[in-house]
Amino acid sequence: MSHNFRMAFTGNGTIWMNGKLVDWKDATIHVASHVIHYGTGVFEGIRAYDSKRGTHIFRLDAHTRRLYDSCRVYRMEIPYSFEAINDAIVETVRRNGFKACYIRPLVYRGYSQLGVNPLPCPVDVAIIVWEWSVYLGSDALENGVDAGVSSWTRMAPNTFPAMAKATANYANSGLIKMQATVDGYAEGIALDESGMLSEGSGQNLFLVRDNIVYTPSVGSSVLQGITRDTVLTLARDLGLEVREQVLPREFLYMADEIFFCGTAVEITPIKSVDKIPVGKGRRGPVTAALQERFFGIIKTDLPDAHNWLTPVGAVVGA
Numbered sequence: 572m573s574h575n576f577r578m579a580f581t582g583n584g585t586i587w588m589n590g591k592l593v594d595w596k597d598a599t600i601h602v603a604s605h606v607i608h609y610g611t612g613v614f615e616g617i618r619a620y621d622s623k624r625g626t627h628i629f630r631l632d633a634h635t636r637r638l639y640d641s642c643r644v645y646r647m648e649i650p651y652s653f654e655a656i657n658d659a660i661v662e663t664v665r666r667n668g669f670k671a672c673y674i675r676p677l678v679y680r681g682y683s684q685l686g687v688n689p690l691p692c693p694v695d696v697a698i699i700v701w702e703w704s705v706y707l708g709s710d711a712l713e714n715g716v717d718a719g720v721s722s723w724t725r726m727a728p729n730t731f732p733a734m735a736k737a738t739a740n741y742a743n744s745g746l747i748k749m750q751a752t753v754d755g756y757a758e759g760i761a762l763d764e765s766g767m768l769s770e771g772s773g774q775n776l777f778l779v780r781d782n783i784v785y786t787p788s789v790g791s792s793v794l795q796g797i798t799r800d801t802v803l804t805l806a807r808d809l810g811l812e813v814r815e816q817v818l819p820r821e822f823l824y825m826a827d828e829i830f831f832c833g834t835a836v837e838i839t840p841i842k843s844v845d846k847i848p849v850g851k852g853r854r855g856p857v858t859a860a861l862q863e864r865f866f867g868i869i870k871t872d873l874p875d876a877h878n879w880l881t882p883v884g885a886v887v888g889a
């Protein structure tokens with residue numbers, strides 16, 4: 572079965588909605604809610620990992636900060652403090668009892684009216700958690716995936732702001748992902764409006780050549796990924812030179828190594844682009860070294876030198 576179809580929910584568990592924990596089946600909204608019609612939502616994707624140190628959430632503050640940043644762009648005022656949202660995320664993970672899970676905070680314009688103007692609609696908040704394992708298939712992290720350059724372009728500057736993680740942006744991501752799937756690729760690599768490298772449907776792109784680590788800059792219609800920032804930090808820790816810059820498409824066919832990174836895909840090597848092998852056609856040494864650091868911090872016992880982990884703790888009274 573393709574990796575694209577293995578994400579069905581179990582329908583169990585508890586969802587945080589506007590300050591209350593409700594049963595999974597009761598976490599519903601009205602079909603006349605603004606967000607359904609006009610894509611007026613922003614969200615986050617976060618992971619909690621199981622480790623020798625217990626369950627902890629990876630880079631919670633950075634994700635919550637980006638959620639607030641996205642809200643500012645869209646003039647949405649979250650009716651909870653930063654700390655309250657962080658606490659609600661921790662509490663939702665704890666109450667569901669998952670050792671490891673994916674966390675989806677969502678802020679959206681709810682039920683009131685369906686004029687295009689979102690401002691009269693309430694700002695609602697939900698936090699959904701579920702168990703979601705390796706995004707691109709179980710051997711992807713080791714052996715890499717095949718990617719193809721998409722014929723769909725990422726959002727042009729000053730249209731849909733790429734740095735805001737808005738639900739509306741994922742109409743574009745969906746087109747990229749469907750085309751890649753139909754064409755037999757695990758993922759698509761999208762170009763920006765000027766034909767320069769941008770990112771995948773839900774992950775940032777990195778290229779390595781002569782031990783220098785490159786990634787498209789934020790001016791190339793990318794989401795400023797938190798895993799992207801993590802990789803840049805870990806690469807510097809490893810003594811590697813990193814460059815955030817405009818990158819032409821042909822760099823894909825000349826790179827020694829390429830990988831995707833994101834909360835869902837973690838660090839996933841790309842073994843071919845447009846059926847041209849990347850480097851030796853398998854995971855390269857820089858990608859492997861970055862994975863080792865990344866998974867070492869979140870899953871085993873490398874020191875959390877950058878303060879990236881928030882412990883979830885046990886359920887009180889459980």
Ligand SMILES: Cc1ncc(COP(=O)(O)O)c(C=O)c1O
Pocket residue numbers: 616744770771772773774775793794795796797798799832833834835
């Ligand atoms: C379009 C897009 N780019 C990049 C990323 C990676 O971002 P992060 O590392 O914060 O998950 C994501 C995932 O959230 C995404 O949806």
